Amino acid sequence: MTTRIGLVGAGFIAGRHVDVLTSIEGVTVAGIADPRADRAEVLAARAGAAAYAHWADLLDVERLDALWVCVPPHAHGEVETAAVERGLPLFVEKPLATDLGTAAALADRIDAAGLLTAVGYHWRYLDTLELARELLAGAPARLVLGTWLDRAPRVDWWARQDGSGGQTVEQATHLFDVARVLVGEVEAGWATGSRSPDGPGDILDVCTAALRFDSGAVGSFSNSCLLPRAHRIGVELVAPGLGLWLTEHQLVVTDDDGERVVDRDVDPFEAEDRAFVAAVRGEGDDVRTPYREALRTHRLAVAVATAAADGGTVRL
Ligand SMILES: NC(=O)c1ccc[n+]([C@@H]2O[C@H](COP(=O)([O-])OP(=O)(O)OC[C@H]3O[C@@H](n4cnc5c(N)ncnc54)[C@H](O)[C@@H]3O)[C@@H](O)[C@H]2O)c1
Structure with missing residues (x-):
């Protein structure tokens, strides 16, 4: 059929x-x-x-x-x-x-x-995300660093707050989604952001957040759209004896055996x-x-973006 x-x-x-x-x-x-x-x-x-x-x-x-x-x-x-x-x-x-x-x-x-x-x-369909999850099962993450340092996409709605919701909601949301999969739910946090005269549109062009997860892990998430091209986009994790750096294309694993790079084998789209x-x-x-699960990630991204714009505390 x-x-x-x-x-x-x-x-x-x-x-x-x-x-x-x-x-x-x-x-x-x-x-x-x-x-x-x-x-x-x-x-x-x-x-x-x-x-x-x-x-x-x-x-x-x-x-x-x-x-x-x-x-x-x-x-x-x-x-x-x-x-x-x-x-x-x-x-x-x-x-x-x-x-x-x-x-x-x-x-x-x-x-x-x-x-x-x-x-x-x-990103949920990356085989490298699955590998990261398996590795962390034996050594849960204690620290997560998410970064999305990029240029502003050149579509008319993107750099308008009322068009995209800003970079945290539009792009960094992928980082929050990965962190939820690999680390767990966020229970508290603080965020700040700023606009420069050279920034695009009316959105915050730099934003950073410090978050605490329900597992006791802590995280730092930063994004900027001031660069001429994509510079650094991914999630780093630190666990006892284990370091991970996950991008859309590969996973770098650091452990007692040294460092190895695992390329993705799956086209996630x-x-x-x-x-x-x-x-x-x-x-x-x-x-x-599913939509309800995505809403949990969206809620976090909106809470961080709102805190960055108005005074700091991430209200979940
Ligand atoms: N999963 C990912 O990694 C990923 C990658 C790129 C884009 N996206 C998302 O996809 C969405 C679209 O991004 P894009 O890059 O394709 O943008 P785009 O501007 O290239 O395309 C959006 C299209 O939607 C049309 N449109 C606007 N309002 C509409 C309406 N009411 N009904 C029908 N069409 C309408 C516009 O005319 C435009 O052609 C964004 O939310 C973006 O975040 C996701």
Whole structure:
């Protein structure tokens, strides 16, 4: 049986999903919606799909089995609500929204409908993350350092606070998600941030947080978007006799035997899409970040960003 998929948003990340989805046997990308009709048409042509200027028409016209929501952070809410009302399984790109309220309300609607969901925290599918988790099982992390030192992506919404929620919510959220997997839940913290006259848009262009986890581990998370290119993006962990440095591409392990580099063997974007398609078809249950679970990461990222902007204490 063919699985018919629709996409809302036809930008960068939608293109990556289309390339994966069209390579999966038995999947048809049926329609793609974007208010920028030119983008919808170009991506739809690549996928052999129909193009729509409004997602409501996509949902009304196509008989879909699942919807991928690939819109900027500020555009979440209405489309997910409409999908929930239709009982349509939802893959939603991170972050869930610019704020907490929109996402928390959607999580309640999704739970009430018992809807199958996944969120694009793709680091969860890294085989190197799994290896890190196995290594830490024998020696739990005591210290975690997360860094996202990068340039500002050149899309119009990104450097606007009301467009993206800021870098902590939009990008560093991946670091918080990895830390939750490898270290546990955050119970307290403090954060600060700042803007320079040369910074892009109206967002904080430097932000740093000190967090305490329920295990007693402590962490420090910093991000900046002032650089000309990606510089340092990943999570370092210190455990008794064990050091780890996890990036999107590899894991560096330091232990009594010396240092070794383990390259990833899995394309995490492909893995997350294949896992959700399998779940929609009732053939698999490897969805690693359903909406409710993603909300826990989003809550943390919003709490850190809010503390950085207004006075320090991270309120969870
Ligand atoms: N998982 C990852 O690592 C990863 C990587 C890149 C982007 N993303 C996320 O994906 C989202 C989109 O990022 P992008 O880089 O593709 O941005 P983009 O600007 O390239 O694309 C977004 C598209 O959505 C469209 N859009 C805006 N409002 C819409 C609406 N109401 N309905 C339909 N389409 C609408 C825009 O016209 C644009 O074409 C962001 O939240 C971003 O964080 C995730």
